[in-house]
Amino acid sequence: MNPNNNNTLNESELSDARQVLTKISEAYRKKVVGQDELRLSMLVSLIAGGHILLESVPGLAKTLAAKTIAEAVDGSFSRIQCTPDLLPSDIIGTQIYNYNSGKFETKVGPVHSNFVLLDEINRSSAKTQSAMLEAMQERQVSIGGVRYEMTDPFLVIATQNPIEQEGTYELPEAQLDRFLIKEIVNYPKRDEELQVLNYTLSGQTTTAIDATQKSSIEDVKRLQKYVKRVRVDDSIKSYILDIVYATRSPRSVIDANLAKYVEYGVSPRGAIALMQVAQALALINGRAYVTPDDVKRMRHAALRHRIILNFEAAADDVHSEAIIDAIFSKIRTP
Secondary structure, eight states: OOGGGGGOOOHHHHHHHHHHHHHHHHHHHTTOOSOHHHHHHHHHHHHHTOOEEEEOOTTSSHHHHHHHHHHHTTOOEEEEEOOTTOOHHHHHEEEEEETTTTEEEEEEOTTSSSEEEEETGGGSOHHHHHHHHHHHHHSEEEETTEEEEOOSSOEEEEEEOTTOOTTOOOOOHHHHTTOSEEEEOOOOOHHHHHHHHHHHHHTGGGSOOOGGGOOOHHHHHHHHHHHHTSBOOHHHHHHHHHHHHHHHSGGGTSOHHHHTTEEEOOOHHHHHHHHHHHHHHHHHTTOSBOOHHHHHHTHHHHHTTTSEEOHHHHHTTOOHHHHHHHHHHHSOOO
């Protein structure tokens, strides 16, 4: 018996989720043109309670999208421009001596917001990245030996530019694995870019979302509780595990000429992530249960940064998406 069966979402709760998600999406579309994959990934991350890494060249509305999703749910927002000289205390906070009182006072950093945009995260040093790791995973930080809980909900939206290498520090595998989703943001279509120009001329991208069109932080918390109750059948769990195990022993599943590029497969955290994003997608699609199509739909976003390829793959321009697609084509769908 699946333990989820006893607490399945009812029609009233599904209707409530649908209304809130529609409201957030409509508010988002008022300021951000196109980028439907980005919108979906941010919604999935938000209601699944995970963090998201966005990769693209500059100027593709990543910052605008992050600000808009925060504004759409009336959440607090902070933007941190990562640089090599950025210190952990610049992010998490520090203690400052007050000459008047003769005591140290804690000043919390910009990470203490519902939505934190880490712009060009790969420009920050390993020490600063490590500080963010604690905040992302433990949802708390240490300042002067005292632990401070992060705001709830807490979503880190990190960006990185794939074409610049000078002055950057590649994210270690341990930190990449902390991101629920990695989304590759592509150029908009021609008609969408025309709409961007029109939005800019009309000032629509800078116009605040009307209070009546916003959702609330409480709505987000409720959606996050709903996601945890989306049913995952045993056959779906087995399907996810078949996929994950195939990434660890690819030669037993896919062609050896492709399998040779895989250095390390997906961790158990990756299996959990694939299940969680499938649950979130099911709720977005108005269902109280996960289907194999939910797993397939989120395969790249959830797994592309968890399969570690070797140097030979980089030389031959082979990407993790090719490995993922090959594995999915070989694993039997329940």
